[in-house]
Each structure stands twice: as structure tokens, then as C-alpha cells.
Amino acid sequence: MKDYILVFLVSCLVGAGYCYRDLLLPSSGCVTTKEDRDFNSLGASLLTYQKRVGHLPTTEQGLKALVERPTVPSLPKRWKAMMREVPCDRWGRAYRYIRLREGDPGRFEIWSAGKDGIDGTEDDISSLPPE
Structure with a gap:
């Protein structure tokens, strides 16, 4: 026993x-990395913004449109802050944002310029899946 x-x-x-x-x-x-978590959070905020306003922020408005009312066209009529602040990447730099063409399934891309801080280099981290 x-x-x-x-x-x-x-x-x-x-x-x-x-x-x-x-x-x-x-x-x-x-x-998951900090960037993965930030991309998910920012992506959800961008989609909520799109549902509320009717479109994603323009590339010129950028991620700042999630925390401050945009001052460049196209100006939203039903704007509301989606976040208290836009997070930075793990190196303390702002994420980059671009609104893609309407027919594009991703519709936007968020990325970090990586450790070196230079766009277009191997250490860049993107919200889009690798090609």
C-alpha cells in the first residue's frame, strides 16, 4: 500500500x-515580445478608431490620432481618445505607422526601426507577417 x-x-x-x-x-x-503586445494593442485601438470615425488615421495623422484629436485632414467628426499614450518600442523610440491602400488586407502597418533605429534594415520589426 x-x-x-x-x-x-x-x-x-x-x-x-x-x-x-x-x-x-x-x-x-x-x-511574445513587447512589440507583439504593442502591435496587438495598437491594432485593436486602430480598428476601434476606424469603427468610430469611419476610417483609419491617415499616414500623416499617424498613431498620434489615437491620443490627440487630429489637426490635419481628414478630420474626424466623432473622435475620442483610444489610448492614454502611444507606447514606444523597447529602445524608447516611437513606432512608425502607415495606412495602406483600402483593398489591402492589412490596411495598415506598424513597425519599429529596431535596435539601430534605421528604417529598412534587418533588425526592423513589423506588424505585418513576413513575406
Whole structure:
């Protein structure tokens, strides 16, 4: 009987260890970066803005339109702040934003110029999936 209890306890500990590991150390497929979280947050705010105003902010208005009423056309009639502040990338620089063509499925792109701060280099991080 003692053997069965010992086997049961060891099994429980091993199972608890696996659960603990999965919760605190997610697999490589589940790891998210600051940029992933920011892109999701900004993307949701942009889609809410679009539903409220009728269109996405223009490239000129940028992500700033999520926190301050735009002053360049096209001026929204039903504007409301979508965020308290626009987050910066992990290097403390502003994300870049461009509104794509209307027929484009992504409709917008948000990106970080990466560690070097220069657009168009290998370390850039984009909200769009890789081509």
C-alpha cells in the first residue's frame, strides 16, 4: 500500500512540475515580445478608431490620432481618445505607422526601426507577417 501512495505522490509532483514549467516558461511558439503586445494593442485601438470615425488615421495623422484629436485632414467628426499614450518600442523610440491602400488586407502597418533605429534594415520589426 505504501508503494502505491509513493507512486501517486511522485506522479503528482511530476505533473505539477510540468504545469509549473508550462506556465512560467512558455514554449518558443508562445513567447511574445513587447512589440507583439504593442502591435496587438495598437491594432485593436486602430480598428476601434476606424469603427468610430469611419476610417483609419491617415499616414500623416499617424498613431498620434489615437491620443490627440487630429489637426490635419481628414478630420474626424466623432473622435475620442483610444489610448492614454502611444507606447514606444523597447529602445524608447516611437513606432512608425502607415495606412495602406483600402483593398489591402492589412490596411495598415506598424513597425519599429529596431535596435539601430534605421528604417529598412534587418533588425526592423513589423506588424505585418513576413513575406
